[in-house]
Amino acid sequence: MGWNRSFVLSFQSAGDRWFLERSPDSRRGGGFWTWGISLMLFFLLLPIPALGKLRILATTSDLASIAQMVGGDHVQVLAIAKGRQDPHFIDAKPSIMLEAHRAVLFIRVGLSLEIAWEPAVLEGARNGKIQPGNPGHLDASEGVRALEIPGVDLDRSMGDVHPYGNPHIWLDPWNGRIIARNIAVRLSEIDPEHSGDYRGHLATFLKKLDGKMFGVSLVKELGGEELWRHELAGDLADWLQAREKRLDPGSWAGRMATHRGQEILTFHKSFPYFAHRFGLVVATELEAKPGIPPSPVQLMKVIRLMRQRKVRVLLMEPFYDRKPADLVARKTGALVVQVANSTGGQEGVDDYLSLIDNLVQRVADALDGKES
Numbered sequence: 491m492g493w494n495r496s497f498v499l500s501f502q503s504a505g506d507r508w509f510l511e512r513s514p515d516s517r518r519g520g521g522f523w524t525w526g527i528s529l530m531l532f533f534l535l536l537p538i539p540a541l542g543k544l545r546i547l548a549t550t551s552d553l554a555s556i557a558q559m560v561g562g563d564h565v566q567v568l569a570i571a572k573g574r575q576d577p578h579f580i581d582a583k584p585s586i587m588l589e590a591h592r593a594v595l596f597i598r599v600g601l602s603l604e605i606a607w608e609p610a611v612l613e614g615a616r617n618g619k620i621q622p623g624n625p626g627h628l629d630a631s632e633g634v635r636a637l638e639i640p641g642v643d644l645d646r647s648m649g650d651v652h653p654y655g656n657p658h659i660w661l662d663p664w665n666g667r668i669i670a671r672n673i674a675v676r677l678s679e680i681d682p683e684h685s686g687d688y689r690g691h692l693a694t695f696l697k698k699l700d701g702k703m704f705g706v707s708l709v710k711e712l713g714g715e716e717l718w719r720h721e722l723a724g725d726l727a728d729w730l731q732a733r734e735k736r737l738d739p740g741s742w743a744g745r746m747a748t749h750r751g752q753e754i755l756t757f758h759k760s761f762p763y764f765a766h767r768f769g770l771v772v773a774t775e776l777e778a779k780p781g782i783p784p785s786p787v788q789l790m791k792v793i794r795l796m797r798q799r800k801v802r803v804l805l806m807e808p809f810y811d812r813k814p815a816d817l818v819a820r821k822t823g824a825l826v827v828q829v830a831n832s833t834g835g836q837e838g839v840d841d842y843l844s845l846i847d848n849l850v851q852r853v854a855d856a857l858d859g860k861e862s
């Protein structure tokens with residue numbers, strides 16, 4: 491996902507090549523017309539500039555995807571961390587600072603996911619609008635119930651531990667709903683003229699998400715909000731049974747229903763929100779400390795634990811080193827499932843909804859013993 495193409499082109503042109511560097515022809519003195527006509531053609535061929543669109547810079551591709559769906563035609567969205575990048579470690583390059591300079595809304599996940607690089611981006615942006623505390627700075631995790639809030643004082647020797655809880659909130663579709671709502675509310679504040687559209691886009695997004703979560707016809711019949719209310723209260727299965735209804739077996743909740751209580755191993759602490767939503771148990775992580783590659787001692791510990799508890803599935807993001815995971819798999823017979831944890835992180839994972847689709851599908855297949 492990128493800025494509108496015209497913006498990218500005009501940015502490149504202003505930045506370097508087109509205005510500063512003349513063609514070899516023009517240096518010979520006879521190239522004025524070639525140069526001038528090329529330039530004219532260049533502007534004529536540009537798509538109509540996206541005038542009046544709000545520029546949004548999101549720290550991750552998932553926030554960008556949701557912001558695009560909620561903002562629709564009124565916004566241009568760019569993600570800093572692409573789906574195949576580890577969002578904890580991003581190089582705050584000048585090109586990112588320039589995007590931040592032009593943005594009217596900066597959206598972060600928060601819970602200190604971006605702590606290693608957000609300050610540099612914001613400082614380099616020289617843009618007061620998007621500094622924390624201003625309407626142009628949005629913490630997408632506002633209102634999310636954080637998991638794994640550490641009860642002890644932290645220091646760096648404990649690895650990449652987050653003081654406000656685990657920041658990988660977006661893999662629970664309920665949190666995806668909260669994020670979308672936060673974005674819609676903030677867009678309406680910044681751009682009240684289009685608040686009706688933002689409300690409408692939000693409703694469409696929630697309806698789509700709920701349909702995928704529970705099944706379209708069930709949502710039509712019982713209402714998404716009501717289904718979620720019971721899902722959050724933990725009595726959805728009983729409540730549906732009392733009404734002689736059932737989850738669509740192809741829906742996210744339906745697909746995962748038979749796997750409740752099953753244990754998985756994950757490489758990094760990226761999946762607790764997903765596991766929590768669908769009733770899986772994360773037995774342990776391959777990393778002894780978040781952000782620090784597993785040592786041989788840790789690998790032996792994990793292998794022993796997996797054998798004892800008969801854990802059959804190891805989940806990992808595509809950007810981690812597969813070797814330690816393969817070693818564990820060889821020793822335990824478990825399946826290694828490489829799965830995108832962000833939009834764009836794998837083929838076919840083009841937006842937030844297909845991200846969850848892909849994750850549910852691959853995890854359910856692996857728990858069924860099928861390789862995907």
Ligand SMILES: [Zn+2]
Pocket residue numbers: 578657658758759760780
């Ligand atoms: Zn993490």
